[in-house]
Amino acid sequence: MKKDKKMFILIEAVLGSLVLVLAFVMLQEKNEKEKQKIAVIIENSDDNQWAGLKYGLKKAAEDRDVELSVTSTGPTLTAKEQEKLIRQEVEGGADAVILQPVVDRDTEKMLQEAERELPVMLIGENPVKRKESTEIPVVRPDNYAMGRKLAEELLKDYNGHLKGKSLGILNREKESEDIKQRKKGFEEGIKGKGAEFVWSYFIAADHEAAEDLEKQPEVDFVIAFDDDSLTAAGNCAASNNLHGALVYGIGHSTEAVYYLDTGAAECLAVPDEFQIGYQSLITLLEQMEQPFKERNSHEISYAVIRRENLFSRENQEILYTMSQ
Template identity: 50%
Template sequence: MKNGKKSFILIEVILAALVIVLSFVMVRGRSGKDFDKISVIIENSDDNQWSALKYGIKMAAKDQGVEVFFSSTAGDFTAGKLKNTIENELNNGADAIIVQPVSAPGIEKLLKKMEKKIPIMLVENNVEENKDSCVFSVTQADNYAMGIALAEELLKDYSGNIEGKTLGIISKSEHSEAARNRELGFKDGIKRTGARVGWSVSDFSGKEKENFLANQSKVNIVIALDDDSLTTAGEYAASNNFHGAFVYGIGNSTEAIHYLDIGILECLLVPDEFSVGYQSLTEISKRLKCYFYKMQSKMVSYDIIRREELFSKENQEILFTMSQ
């Protein structure tokens, strides 16, 4: 009898604990004030390279029944500015944040501190200060695979033979996980081809953006690893400042499409930014609706676009999301 009574009491305690936990989750989930506002923090938020990503976020927000707000950011996206922006969003009642992290010391520590208060989903880049301990979920394209694919497209145009060719590589930041993996993938893709990387430049901004290429030596091919770099290279090539060098790159803006359309770019890789936006918002919404849900990292696809197929039926959806 005593054992039976103990078992009965134990079951009652467990059930009571479950009721408390479930009540807590239900109250938080049903509250009109809680879990309804998601803030999005991305670099230069008004830049049209984010059009497809924003469109994806808005569509997912509509499907999930949550509100979404895009924080206004402009200029250099420093660690200090990111910290201040996140704190402002928290003070303004954000229940969760989707953020593009900057590559700077202390960012992982900062985000971990913030994540104790609200859910955080990363987009475009992960933080890599300590790969073994990094617990953030991130939605992004396979950057290494895009670098490999860019090398493959280049080799196709030269029938696999680029021996003796000199290449220049441009990326906005050499410190970001995305930039490093894209460059690593590209360099792995041209190993043992006999081609040589003449120069690799990054971290350009402000006045330097207009002049940083002028001091580089002449190359045969220019590889741009992100949208900012690609549009800068496109503008430079349009003025014939590359002296006939061919430009290949990764981008996701209407400017990038424009330079492809007028023949300045040979090949454009476009990451599926719509899916980055849609899936990141969907994941963080699931977390808000269920306290115990563990957000998943998502890898999205990319498309390879050539000028002759730019306006094909297959590419219409890509162009549509980029123009929203």
């Protein structure tokens, strides 16, 4: 009898443990199902220039325990293609989207449709200007200030004047609002300093036209306003195909840093892509938690890096995030 009683108690204990395990598993599954899903749509998503951005997004997702997915995209997107991708993400269960908007005549319509579907956070610049209270929030560096700073660095190297010097301007084929702001800052920064703008050249997103860069007239400086253009110019300079022109520009990839390190570029303004990724996700989640709160945009810092301070302590963190 005692033996039967012990067996009964043992069986009850085992069953009780199984119930607890099952309850724990069900709770975990429930929690996983309830995780918010955030989709990220950027052009050329597998390109290494986005390493810092994606690392920041990943860290923010871990800190806030949300599910993050970066949509696979090619080097070019249209607004209609972005709209289609957003719909696909909504159908796949996305609760919100972080979007790098393309430059397109249909961009405003695409953003209006996206806002009807789910909360939206922009990175880069907002190409659609509305009243400040109704603008979609955006996380970006101060693009005008970066362009202006690049002009200051160039002037510093030549005692504040560029009389008799010539420049070539290099940027992406589609001039996004952030590139326009960078150019504006640079051009206003060297206004009246004697420099002559000789040419402007556009790099396709897939770099197909980069080999024609060497055919441009000789200039003293090539100024590149985005990572694709900077790496194209650096590659051309490294092959001695820029006729001795010095490269100053804006970039945020390990390839851009490589060209700086090897002397193919003189000066690099580097937006903190890690913070852009991290802040965009955190801000989006805060706005989802408090939908009636005023929507705020954020400006992120940038660094100016030269070969001599490339591996300084203050630049270590930004270089580390690029390589993740």
